Amino acid sequence: MEELQDASIHHTAAKLINTIKTLKNYEPLYENVQKLVCSPSVDRNDMCNTLEEAIKNAGLETEIRNIIFHLVRSKLKPEEKPSQININDPLAYLKRAGVQWDRRVRKSLNAMCSELKMASQGQPRISTDRDELLSKWDELSNYTIDLANYRPVYAPKDILDVLLSLKGPTKAAENTEFVQVPKWEFSHISLPVKNLFELRNHYSDLLRTESYAGSSDMNLQCQRVLESKHAPLCQHLLRKGNTPAPYRGALWSFVLGSHVNSFDIEHWNRLKANVLATDHIVDKLVFKDIQLTASNDDQYFVFEDVLYQVLLCFSRDTEIAQMIQFEHYPIKGKSYEAPPSGVVPFHGICMFAATFCYLFDSPINLYFTFRAFYIRYCHRLTTINTHPQGIVSICLLFEKLLQTHEPQLWSHFRELQIQPIRVVFKWLMRAFSGHLPPDQLLVLWDLILGFDSLEILSIFAIIILSFRKESLMQVNSLDSIEAILADLSSVQVLPLVQLALSRD
């Protein structure tokens, strides 16, 4: 057994080393180590020890540790090869649905292209347009294009409809007698989700009394942790849920490994150059989306111009397509072109980026942190996937919690024949962006990052329903239910979450 473990550690280490060598920060790191080797503090006769010491002293050790932290979190996940698909996999239909959804979305993007006579890979931008775009780069709200013929490729409602129509392998025999018993919308999906007990364990740090530490204390802790530059420590600090606003941007950057290096600036400039050089249909969709959402939102409209830049560059970033974990399942039929980023913009995509406007002034800093957050979290919320924190699991978790812990509400919804998920789905899919006021949204996202989990979204959706239970019990239509849940401006995230998790 031990041997086996040993072997697997070696295997992981070997894999890590190989991956590190492919990273962009490998070269500068390697150069720094080379410089250290030549420095007087390293003794040729005791290379191993003195170099290790020198690496520590130069702060490179933390950097290396952070790199490994980020690698282990993301890049080293076992990737399923399409060929390995197991026919008996109970989730096979879900994977297929994911792949089909992806294809459907790309197909409608392509259909839009041919309808509007645009090349699906984009076309060279005509020079007058390029000049205008360039001169208005910092004020893209003044860049006028006719968007009348463009509409979002999909909205939360579309993906919800597909989710609700998912048919698992039928368990015909068992169910026939219970036709009258209403089925959960997601209960047939065999994804593992936590129960409240497990959630309490997962979020136990939130219930520690020391998390009520005074704010001056918290400021000091933030300063110390930031000085240490230690990504796991930064992540841990976010778990308290009372991160002072001034430290949030820096903490998030460490947790997501999104500090901007010189090669990142070059990358950003290339993305910008690509936006200027090619005219792509996603540009129009980006403009349309911002105009439909952030530009009209009294919390975010001031950031309109930054959002245009960020989302245009996002659409051109092929690194995103490489880093995102897509579902794999062999399906027949034609495959369709996707935008360079692999992400087809949907209604509200810019609201994920909008949150970051409260943390970063510079579009570049904003971009890389947003991008990392998108890849790790938002992508799972906006596509059909089998990830334990993907939107399907999050919906399932919501349903199970509601049925177990708010049975009254559950039956109320049942009687009204309203699927409870319908009223909360937009919150979940947008991770509450645009629904909670920014200061509270940031606290919620602190918890996402701190506990590296989207499960807080389901928990929080339940909390809001419980909190407004009395009013909800008194109304009988979807419209009135939505009216009761529309205004979240007075909701305080941290105390409510703490209360809900500590209650018996």
Next chain:
Amino acid sequence: MTQESIRRSNASYSNMYGRVNQNMTHERMKVYFCTDLDKSVLVNNFEKRGWSQVSADDDWNFYWAGVQTCRNIFSVDSGYRMNDNQMINHFPNHYELSRKDLLVKNIKRYRKDLERDGNPLAEKTDVNWSGGGCSTRYLYLDFIPVTFVLPADYNMFVEEYRKNPQSTWIMKPCGKSQGAGIFLINKLSKLKKWSREAKGAFHPQIAKESYVISRYIDNPLLIGGKKFDLRLYVLVTSFRPLKAYLFKQGFCRFCTVKYDTSMTELDNMYVHLTNVSVQKHGGEYNSLHGGKWSVQNLALYLEGTRGKEVTDRLFGAISWLIVHSLRAVAPVMASDRHCFECYGYDIIIDNNLKPWLVEVNASPSLTSTTVTDRILKYKLIDNILSVVLPPDGVPDVRWNKIPSADALGNFELLIDEELAAQEEAQNSQQNKNSKSMGGNRWK
């Protein structure tokens, strides 16, 4: 929150935001209100309190009056004498604060008085302009842009102008509002030309209108590349002793067009003026958010991107500015116990995060441009009422005007000289300073 969701929720907002004292059990005096403004944010608030509307000729307890009505009521000729159960929403000579030229005059006098008394607040310092000129400024009381009244101070203006001829100035007619008649000047010759064309506008004897000319804040803080100003609400319940409260839910008003100082844009008022009334006519006006962004969001953004210290300093400086502008007019205000007033403070923040007082309105608009705006103004009126009324909700000038912490709602205490004096007396043995100037409690 999206506008769409607010709209759906507003059906229920009136009961969610109310703070009425519901103890109607004991028999109490019926309150009659009168209003010159037929605004739902007012009437709904009065009616929610069970008050009945009467006309101005009837016996009213609470009058939400226009400034002219108020002046008439207080004029000697009217012969109107208010009783102890009557309140009105203006001080008779509010214009000492709200008229652009008088505000400047009062602040200048206040600083001179402090200087004469050798008060350390009036310390001065020299500012060297890049062109070689040099001006003297107050170190702590330099919170309004240098301003002169025209035509009266024309020569003084020219003298200041010559010290830094590169600077831009903004001309505003004293008697107008909503951006009317405002223009920018960056050459003395342009001012002279304007004076000629306006047919003797500067001739002291025949000038129909006076103007103020102020140094134009040409380095405003830009957010998303756009200029904005702050609209804050300040409630004064007494001038002597001074009792003032700041409403925590102010907002930023954004220009719709990118800020651009190039000379070609000098005449584009959409770039320079942040008034909603001006911006509304711009092509880019968005009626869902109305260019309004909450002060809480501004604070969140500044803390996140600039840090806590500078943000706290900014909001501290804003409170400071408000308190001193009020102190400047306190001696000349008719501090009648029947009166209270809610002022709209217009403040510009420059890119060093220094706030500048632009103007004070005595009748800030109660028109709501958006749903959020309506909720805010409804709450503002509700909170004003709960601060100015004694705990039993019946107007009574004999009340000591010290509201409970609970009654403040979204107001925070800026200054209460009476309370401060009491505290000082209590703490004098311990040699503690009074804490009348509220800290930064904006969130």
